Amino acid sequence: MTKRVTWMCTLLFVALISAAPAYANTTLRVIASFSVMEELVKRVAGDAVSVNVIVPVGEDVHRWELTPPNVLALEETHIVFYNGLGLEPWIRHIEAMSDDQLTLVEVAKKADYAPLMISTGQYKGEPDPHMWMDPAGAAAYIDVIAATLAEHLPKQADVFYARAEEARKALTTLSSEVKERLDGIPQTNRTLITSEASFGYFARAFSFQAQGIWGVNHETQGSAQAMAKMSEQLAAKRPSALFFESTTPSIHMDALARETSIPLAGPLYVDSLSRADGPAANYSTMLRHNAEVLHTALGGATAE
Numbered sequence: 001m002t003k004r005v006t007w008m009c010t011l012l013f014v015a016l017i018s019a020a021p022a023y024a025n026t027t028l029r030v031i032a033s034f035s036v037m038e039e040l041v042k043r044v045a046g047d048a049v050s051v052n053v054i055v056p057v058g059e060d061v062h063r064w065e066l067t068p069p070n071v072l073a074l075e076e077t078h079i080v081f082y083n084g085l086g087l088e089p090w091i092r093h094i095e096a097m098s099d100d101q102l103t104l105v106e107v108a109k110k111a112d113y114a115p116l117m118i119s120t121g122q123y124k125g126e127p128d129p130h131m132w133m134d135p136a137g138a139a140a141y142i143d144v145i146a147a148t149l150a151e152h153l154p155k156q157a158d159v160f161y162a163r164a165e166e167a168r169k170a171l172t173t174l175s176s177e178v179k180e181r182l183d184g185i186p187q188t189n190r191t192l193i194t195s196e197a198s199f200g201y202f203a204r205a206f207s208f209q210a211q212g213i214w215g216v217n218h219e220t221q222g223s224a225q226a227m228a229k230m231s232e233q234l235a236a237k238r239p240s241a242l243f244f245e246s247t248t249p250s251i252h253m254d255a256l257a258r259e260t261s262i263p264l265a266g267p268l269y270v271d272s273l274s275r276a277d278g279p280a281a282n283y284s285t286m287l288r289h290n291a292e293v294l295h296t297a298l299g300g301a302t303a304e
């Protein structure tokens with residue numbers, strides 16, 4: 001081979017490498033918006049994909065503001081899985097900075113799962129974003145995640161779909177276990193009062209009446225008007241307990257509990273998992289923990 005042909009071959013080789021997708025010979029890098037989404041993505045992704053998270057465990061996903069490390073990480077990222085339906089108002093800043101290399105996936109919007117409309121507050125009439133609180137909703141997320149990863153790494157599509165199938169089965173089992181635990185709570189005690197009205201899907205799945213002091217998403221928290229309205233309702237129909245969530249300030253619930261002498265229980269986990277050594281370190285333990293808290297506080301039957 002002459003020197004000239006060798007040079008042409010090298011050029012052709014370089015051109016082929018450059019034309020391939022950016023992640024063809026590197027790890028596919030994915031970011032999830034919050035910890036629950038991160039865990040669901042990891043269940044499907046396996047080791048072939050690097051998965052990070054934007055909102056750290058314990059922080060409020062609704063009110064997060066992007067940090068310089070978030071922005072740096074996004075520059076190296078191929079896919080962002082976010083819940084959408086208004087859960088992460090800050091996603092608009094990522095949309096503004098995204099280019100052709102970055103795919104944004106609004107998982108809840110794409111999920112094959114019937115949305116519930118927000119019934120109170122500023123966002124009344126819009127879909128409630130907290131679909132993952134029903135394991136069937138989480139399973140619908142899994143399908144969106146698997147299809148997206150398969151599209152980006154087609155050679156591994158079968159593995160992603162197999163993991164998704166496994167995750168779906170585990171979520172169905174989890175749903176039955178949670179239902180069984182909650183079945184011990186008398187129907188008359190199934191009132192679930194929290195700060196944010198984020199238990200709509202959970203309530204639909206497990207037969208509860210759920211209500212929040214304030215509405216859903218980026219709402220003004222605990223306005224005097226909302227507090228007075230809830231206080232009035234509590235006085236009229238006294239539930240067995242009030243509940244606080246791990247990522248909302250407990251000051252409003254503390255005040256209501258004191259005012260009405262109704263016991264306060266929690267934390268319930270919704271918008272974030274707990275730290276690894278906490279009671280809700282993954283999706284399954286989060287739902288089981290919530291079921292235990294509800295069972296204890298709402299007078300669930302104890303085993304013989």
Ligand SMILES: [Zn+2]
Nearest residue numbers: 196198217271
């Ligand atoms: Zn929320």
